[in-house]
Amino acid sequence: xxxxxxxxxxxxxxxxxxxxxxxxxxxxxxxxxxxxxxxxxxxxxxxxxxxxxxxxxxxxxxxxxxxxxxxxxxxxxxxxxxxxxxxxxxxxxxxxxxxxxxxxxxxxxxxxx
Amino acid sequence: xxxxxxxxxxxxxxxxxxxxxxxxxxxxxxxxxxxxxxxxxxxxxxxxxxxxxxxxxxxxxxxxxxxxxxxxxxxxxxxxxxxxxxxxxxxxxxxxxxxxxxxxxxxxxx
Numbered sequence: 001x002x003x004x005x006x007x008x009x010x011x012x013x014x015x016x017x018x019x020x021x022x023x024x025x026x027x028x029x030x031x032x033x034x035x036x037x038x039x040x041x042x043x044x045x046x047x048x049x050x051x052x053x054x055x056x057x058x059x060x061x062x063x064x065x066x067x068x069x070x071x072x073x074x075x076x077x078x079x080x081x082x083x084x085x086x087x088x089x090x091x092x093x094x095x096x097x098x099x100x101x102x103x104x105x106x107x108x109x110x111x112x113x
Numbered sequence: 114x115x116x117x118x119x120x121x122x123x124x125x126x127x128x129x130x131x132x133x134x135x136x137x138x139x140x141x142x143x144x145x146x147x148x149x150x151x152x153x154x155x156x157x158x159x160x161x162x163x164x165x166x167x168x169x170x171x172x173x174x175x176x177x178x179x180x181x182x183x184x185x186x187x188x189x190x191x192x193x194x195x196x197x198x199x200x201x202x203x204x205x206x207x208x209x210x211x212x213x214x215x216x217x218x219x220x221x222x223x
Contacts, residue, residue, distance in 0.1 A: 042213040042216060092157075101162060102159060106156055
């Protein structure tokens with residue numbers, strides 16, 4: 001696989017607790033993305049980043065925040081987890097923008113109980 | 114973002130060709146047609162993309178209609194490993210976002 005890793009791979013947390021998911025890349029790509037995937041919805045874009053400290057909202061950003069303090073790491077934070085945020089989260093990277101293909105991580109399965 | 118329409122599911126037998134259709138009647142002149150697939154329990158995987166001309170790579174071929182309102186992903190000889198959900202996505206050249214639909218679930222039978 002290309003150099004993109006997500007951690008943790010699995011997490012169970014309680015409602016109301018903060019949770020941070022990490023996406024790490026070794027490709028020095030400029031663009032990074034966070035998606036969530038739920039049954040019947042396909043993948044939906046949460047937030048994305050087009051450079052260090054440059055981020056923007058996607059389709060379903062409510063309840064999520066992101067940070068990118070260095071090129072290789074893109075963090076997704078749930079400030080106060082809710083059961084509706086139980087999902088599989090995927091990170092993706094893209095080096096050139098434009099029409100080039102994305103590379104996705106293996107996903108983080110988050111369960112909020 | 115322009116929308117795509119794909120069948121919910123398709124079936125194929127192993128070693129037969131598979132043609133996965135996608136309609137995108139509202140495509141704009143600068144939209145690229147991307148295909149990704151997602152194998153069970155994995156993240157999506159880039160397959161192929163094109164603008165106007167047909168494209169071939171080691172994984173598949175992409176046939177684009179002359180009016181660009183539809184396209185077809187062609188798997189020349191399906192294998193069991195090709196069983197996945199296939200997503201057809203339009204992406205503008207200056208758009209940094211990839212917006213997924215619900216895709217086509219391909220089943221391959223031995």
